[in-house]
Amino acid sequence: MRYKQFILIALFSGVLTIMGAFLMLSLWSRSAPATGQEIKAEEGIHGASEEPPGEAVPETESLSALADAGITPVDDPVRARDQKTYQEERSQLTLLLSSVNRDIRMIVVDRDGRPVSGVDFICTVNSDSFSASYEDSDQDGILYAADLPSGRYTVELTPTPGYIAPEEVSTVTVRQEISYTAVADISSMIFMESDINAEEEDTADIDEEDDGELLEAGGIDLSNGTLGIDVSKYNKDIDWETVRDSGVEFAIIRLGYRGSSSGSLVEDPYFQKNFAGAKAAGMKIGVYFFTQALNTTEAVEEASMVASLVKPEELSTPVFIDVEGSGGRADGLDKAVRTANINAFCETLTGMGYRAGVYASKNWFNKYIDTESLGDWKIWLAQYKVRTPSYKGRYDAWQYSSKGHVDGIEGYVDLNLNLSLGD
Numbered sequence: 001m002r003y004k005q006f007i008l009i010a011l012f013s014g015v016l017t018i019m020g021a022f023l024m025l026s027l028w029s030r031s032a033p034a035t036g037q038e039i040k041a042e043e044g045i046h047g048a049s050e051e052p053p054g055e056a057v058p059e060t061e062s063l064s065a066l067a068d069a070g071i072t073p074v075d076d077p078v079r080a081r082d083q084k085t086y087q088e089e090r091s092q093l094t095l096l097l098s099s100v101n102r103d104i105r106m107i108v109v110d111r112d113g114r115p116v117s118g119v120d121f122i123c124t125v126n127s128d129s130f131s132a133s134y135e136d137s138d139q140d141g142i143l144y145a146a147d148l149p150s151g152r153y154t155v156e157l158t159p160t161p162g163y164i165a166p167e168e169v170s171t172v173t174v175r176q177e178i179s180y181t182a183v184a185d186i187s188s189m190i191f192m193e194s195d196i197n198a199e200e201e202d203t204a205d206i207d208e209e210d211d212g213e214l215l216e217a218g219g220i221d222l223s224n225g226t227l228g229i230d231v232s233k234y235n236k237d238i239d240w241e242t243v244r245d246s247g248v249e250f251a252i253i254r255l256g257y258r259g260s261s262s263g264s265l266v267e268d269p270y271f272q273k274n275f276a277g278a279k280a281a282g283m284k285i286g287v288y289f290f291t292q293a294l295n296t297t298e299a300v301e302e303a304s305m306v307a308s309l310v311k312p313e314e315l316s317t318p319v320f321i322d323v324e325g326s327g328g329r330a331d332g333l334d335k336a337v338r339t340a341n342i343n344a345f346c347e348t349l350t351g352m353g354y355r356a357g358v359y360a361s362k363n364w365f366n367k368y369i370d371t372e373s374l375g376d377w378k379i380w381l382a383q384y385k386v387r388t389p390s391y392k393g394r395y396d397a398w399q400y401s402s403k404g405h406v407d408g409i410e411g412y413v414d415l416n417l418n419l420s421l422g423d
Helices: 002-031 036-045 059-068 077-091 240-245 271-280 296-309 335-350 362-367
Strands: 094-098 104-109 122-126 131-135 142-145 151-157 170-174 226-231 250-258 265-267 284-290 319-322 356-361 378-382 397-404 413-418
Touching: 094 151, 094 170, 094 296, 104 151, 131 142, 226 397, 240 271, 250 271, 250 296, 250 319, 250 413, 265 296, 271 284, 284 296, 296 319, 296 335, 319 335, 335 356, 356 362, 362 378
Parallel strands: 226 250, 250 284, 284 319, 319 356, 356 378, 378 397
Antiparallel strands: 094 104, 104 142, 122 131, 122 151, 151 170, 226 413, 250 265, 397 413
16 A cells, blocks of 8 residues: 555656646746747737838838928837827818908918918919919918909818818808908917017007106196006006005006017917906906008907907997007008008997097107098097197097006006096
8 A cells, every 4th residue: 555655656746847847948938039030920929010022111211201291200000090190180271261351361270270381372262253373472371362353252272282271162252342340260360479579579669758757747637537557568467456546447458469570469468467457456447459450351350359358348448459650560551541440440349349449649640540531439649748638639538658657566657547438
């Protein structure tokens, strides 16, 4: 019996020894370096494909081509597919159209709604009786067709390398008469100052000089109105409750401006903060916009921007179009064109329930604006260093100094007298 037990134990030990040897051999084979063929086969498992028959493309040349196309190469097929989709989405274009006065304004925007610059786009405009192509020669993403017959038009964007043109043909109606209608997609045209060169674009310069001496001496007649201020980014942070407690009853806040160089629509970086602060302090509020419109179409765009950022019921004064020099694109307009732009701005806003007005200096009202051709807009006059204005025309508000001091605002601030602006 003991002999049989010994035999069984020996056999069992042998089996264990053999199994251990196979296990060690298996582990060693997995850790050993693979041959060239094995490496190639293993790479095939992980998704690498063999080069197709024919001449192979050098790796450096392939990478260069991808870099030229603005694509960073990736190894993973899924990531590569996602990247291709992303690139296609980024290059998808949309065409925005508007018409004011026998014209069509065409804006080529990207997926973020921003005009695409640096590309010489071409648009073809067609109607039953008209056909022409227009080129974006200044490459700002905006094309303009003027003096068109009235009618229904289609507009097509010519395919451009590196971009995907809209699949659907865009349409717009051109009317014989001027149509002061807000631009529906104006938000896509509004920039923040971080997007532009503010030093080149924000160059408004009122042609009035003020040394503040008459103001300090108490020589200005302030008996016929209520005290107000106008502010912009240049006034920095404002303590609006302190301003209110100092006796200031209203504030006209700059909402934005059109760039004097590029013509871009730009929101004042302090507008939202100023508007919210003045509103919270219970102040009466108005807004103004510095224009650089070259035509009525651009003036309608400026009015549309105002309407996109503030509601008529939020305002206690008219919306003012600020007309003054800048050393820029609109300085050379003749009087008739400038006056037509003012009327277009104001007509567009009044058609949406706003009250409207125009701000300028005495010199500009006298020399550069046809006041007799203005609509019944409120007039905000700038004239300094006088006890009362010497301007002979009508006016509803008077900006009497640019050297004012108000508690809650550091540095100088513009001072105004509200004579008949309404509530």
